[in-house]
Amino acid sequence: MTTASTIRSVRAFTVRGGGADYHDQGDDHWIDDHIATPMAKYPEYRQSRQSFGINVLGTLVVEVEADDGTTGFAVTTAGEPGAYIVERHLARFVEGAPVTAIERIWDQMYSASLFYGRKGLVLNVISAIDLALWDLLGKLRQEPVYALIGGAVRDEQVFYATGSRPDLARKMGFIGGKMPVRHGPAEGAEGLTATVERFAAMREEVGPDFWLMADCWMSLDLDYATRLGLALREHGLRWIEEALPPDDYWGYSELRKRLPPDVLVTTGEHEATRWGFRLLLEMGCCDLIQPDVNWCGGLTELLKISALADSRGVLVVPHGSSVYSYHFAITRHNSPFSEFLMMHPQASEVVPMFSPLLLDEPVPVNGRLRVPDTPGFGVRLNPECVLARPYEH
Ligand SMILES: C[C@H](O)[C@H](O)CC(=O)C(=O)O
Numbered sequence: 316m317t318t319a320s321t322i323r324s325v326r327a328f329t330v331r332g333g334g335a336d337y338h339d340q341g342d343d344h345w346i347d348d349h350i351a352t353p354m355a356k357y358p359e360y361r362q363s364r365q366s367f368g369i370n371v372l373g374t375l376v377v378e379v380e381a382d383d384g385t386t387g388f389a390v391t392t393a394g395e396p397g398a399y400i401v402e403r404h405l406a407r408f409v410e411g412a413p414v415t416a417i418e419r420i421w422d423q424m425y426s427a428s429l430f431y432g433r434k435g436l437v438l439n440v441i442s443a444i445d446l447a448l449w450d451l452l453g454k455l456r457q458e459p460v461y462a463l464i465g466g467a468v469r470d471e472q473v474f475y476a477t478g479s480r481p482d483l484a485r486k487m488g489f490i491g492g493k494m495p496v497r498h499g500p501a502e503g504a505e506g507l508t509a510t511v512e513r514f515a516a517m518r519e520e521v522g523p524d525f526w527l528m529a530d531c532w533m534s535l536d537l538d539y540a541t542r543l544g545l546a547l548r549e550h551g552l553r554w555i556e557e558a559l560p561p562d563d564y565w566g567y568s569e570l571r572k573r574l575p576p577d578v579l580v581t582t583g584e585h586e587a588t589r590w591g592f593r594l595l596l597e598m599g600c601c602d603l604i605q606p607d608v609n610w611c612g613g614l615t616e617l618l619k620i621s622a623l624a625d626s627r628g629v630l631v632v633p634h635g636s637s638v639y640s641y642h643f644a645i646t647r648h649n650s651p652f653s654e655f656l657m658m659h660p661q662a663s664e665v666v667p668m669f670s671p672l673l674l675d676e677p678v679p680v681n682g683r684l685r686v687p688d689t690p691g692f693g694v695r696l697n698p699e700c701v702l703a704r705p706y707e708h
């Protein structure tokens with residue numbers, strides 16, 4: 316009986332090279348090739364996002380073990396500082412608790428870390444613990460996580476692809492392609508022209524009906540985002556993503572007012588908790604929210620965020636996050652499609668999003684995916700990925 320089972324231990328490990336910290340890639344990867352960022356105003360940090368530390372954290376792996384020896388795990392972007400937070404602070408709310416006490420554990424972790432958390436790293440850590448608990452509960456009950464949260468509302472999930480090659484993504488059966496914007500305000504009119512020309516050329520390649528989106532990764536200002544959105548609209552821009560820094564709710568609200576309704580304004584991957592998304596929704600910041608379930612507070616919090624959005628008729632299209640978002644999205648009527656991040660260096664092949672860390676990680680075939688019925692999230696840690704445990708308690 317799972318209600319009698321308790322959690323015997325929680326352990327935190329770190330690993331480098333891909334995995335949940337998907338920006339932690341080798342050289343010559345599209346994801347680190349002159350992409351606009353808030354740091355691009357400093358020329359020395361313009362060519363590579365790794366130069367300013369986008370991959371500084373690495374992956375955190377959280378493992379939870381029940382008193383019968385069954386283990387669940389999950390991953391996030393948090394690395395060694397995340398391991399410290401698990402082992403030296405949040406473990407006390409997990410160990411000894413019933414395996415079903417997921418809501419109580421979440422509230423204790425969030426409330427106890429409010430004085431230094433609220434968003435960012437700490438919420439990434441809470442997300443990983445929360446997801447590990449859902450994985451454990453699924454394994455104990457021999458159910459896939461999606462069955463624990465209400466079951467599928469559709470047979471399969473369809474995907475758009477994020478990467479440098481939407482033309483290849485279209486041929487692979489994806490419903491759209493999202494390209495990184497490479498130039499921000501610091502690169503002036505020339506940069507904006509280069510973005511528009513690249514987008515126009517891609518529109519020629521993919522034809523008039525394939526969705527094309529622009530991902531700005533927090534790098535623009537309101538004036539530039541307005542001009543870029545209007546210019547790309549001429550080439551069928553479906554949405555402009557994360558144009559501004561995540562705390563600029565006022566800027567997003569104004570951008571939404573400035574752009575025509577056929578250009579969607581989207582954001583949310585660096586937002587966290589129901590309160591952060593309530594602000595985005597109530598201030599009219601965007602048409603579609605993109606929480607990352609490994610960063611926003613985990614599945615327990617994403618269910619709350621999704622209900623908020625649903626009450627306002629807003630779609631929830633989780634950012635990346637592999638199986639952790641697939642088990643969520645397949646159960647939500649307001650998550651009709653998902654993102655697939657092309658992690659192949661040239662975005663020319665479909666490889667698992669958190670490669671090489673997870674075994675049995677499903678990938679879309681012809682742009683669609685049926686979520687496996689394997690218990691939990693249905694993935695295993697790759698034993699060839701060497702984990703370190705920097706802290707113990
Ligand atoms: C492509 C973006 O710059 C970033 O690396 C990923 C992202 O924001 C997304 O997948 O959305």
Ligand SMILES: [Mg+2]
Nearest residue numbers: 530556557584
């Ligand atoms: Mg994005």
